[in-house]
Amino acid sequence: MTETGTMGLPYDLIIFYLFASIVVCASGMVIVARNPVHAVLFLVLTFFACAGLWILLEAEFLAITLVLVYVGAVMVLFLFVIMMLDINLAVMKEGFVRYLGIGTVIAVAMLGLMTAVLGPEHFGIDQVPAPARHGPDYSNTEALGRVLYTDYVYAFEIAAVILLVAIIAAILLGLRKPRNRKLQDAGTQAMVRKEDRLRIVKMDAEKGGHS
């Protein structure tokens, strides 16, 4: 699958390792970074490099959507919230030693679980064949659309309904009843005319000397 230039350099491998190392370093920094805002920014970098990897797999629609949705919208909201938090790092580090034991147990259990599920016997390079290369006319967007609206149309629509329900629920949770609040009605504000609130008084100019 590797295309080699005339100099014998496998360009896509070089690009792959570049992006892959960015993904690994940045996701490590997400955990290690002391400042939560820096951690979120490293997560953004991780997503970005992942998008680069997906483009190498000719999944340009998914890659650009990853940047558009996760980097452009979800992570901006994340940052929005985290920047407003007043985080005291000293308080957060309290009890680090106390919880170290149980924390280690959970971490090791998670590691074991992930190795079992994502190990090489399921996702190894010999298990998953390399994707076939397509010509320049191939459109990933079109291919995805065709599958999504034919074979997987029910799953797609069910997901859409679940998202709609989630939106309605979120709006309802955020909605506060107008207590004693003075609400502006933008419609009537826009309909207002000069005659409704302005009275022009005609007065004769006063005569006489300067006061």
Place this chain on the structure above:
Amino acid sequence: MMAPLQMWLSGWLPEPLPLILIILIKIVAIVLPVLGCVAYLTFAERKIIGYIQMRIGPNRVGPRGWLQPIADALKLLAKEIILPTRASKILYLIGPIVTLGPALAAWAVIPFDDLRVLADINAGLLYILALTSLAVYGILIAGWSSNSKYAFLSCMRASAQTISYEIAMGFALVGVLVAAGSLNLREIVHAQQGGFLNWFWLPLLPLFVIYFISGVAETNRAPFDVAEGESEIVAGFHVEYSGMAFALFFLAEYANMILISTLTSIMFLGGWYSPFQGMGPLDEMTAWVPGMVWLILKTAFFLFLFLWFRATFPRYRYDQIMRLGWKIFIPITIVWILVIGGMVVFEIPPWFDA
């Protein structure tokens, strides 16, 4: 024009280098004119707003003030860049770069005419949408890392506003996608062939208006410039910046204005096509005009609108901005996507009967 140069280069350079060099030359050939336009757009802005307000505007540097932008740039270059104490240093310096980067990178997929485009990718529209949504990071990073409450307030406002208007913008682009049947910008222009009335501004009129207004909001320009409301939060996210770091924010803002204007021309006003196409004698008389000139003229019209808005409208109140974006623009775009879907299905002439 590039083919002989590439032939000549590959004569004496090893293989990948000629291609990379050609791409670099093309990038420079796009970025330099864009930055030149940015410089003279600031001049045009000061002159035009000056005349609208019955002033003369800058007229001291060079003949009729024509060297003013160069004087401004030199002044900003010579200034010291101040780092505020307790600012997050690296992020503070990355902020302006992150703002300018996407603003210039988006130009990669813009077709200047049928042949002149740097990267003719099939998901061009998505790429543009993704990159314009990245611009807010520069503002967020700059506002947060400055360690200043005014800058911070401004970056909060900017991010909320950008996200809100991005949705309306995205829906407007979905309308264009449905109408043209392609995500490739060149194909979108091809779909509008055939003169003034065949362009997408007519069947997509609400989306056209909404896209441009959202573009004004996305670039944080008046009347949506709450991110830099001088009367409330001093200057906004760039209040702590000085010198060239400050100038980069303005480069990005004006480059984004030109980008939005160009995109509006490409998607709704037929890109490089002449407005007189298929109009007999008028078409023949203007046949010598290169396509790029039409695109530049259309872009200049929208840029003038940006300046005109700024001189005409008072700044929106924050809750009004949110209301306009969420309660008016998004419902209209959703309804119009359904209308456009119907028009495409029933092949309404003269746009969708191909």
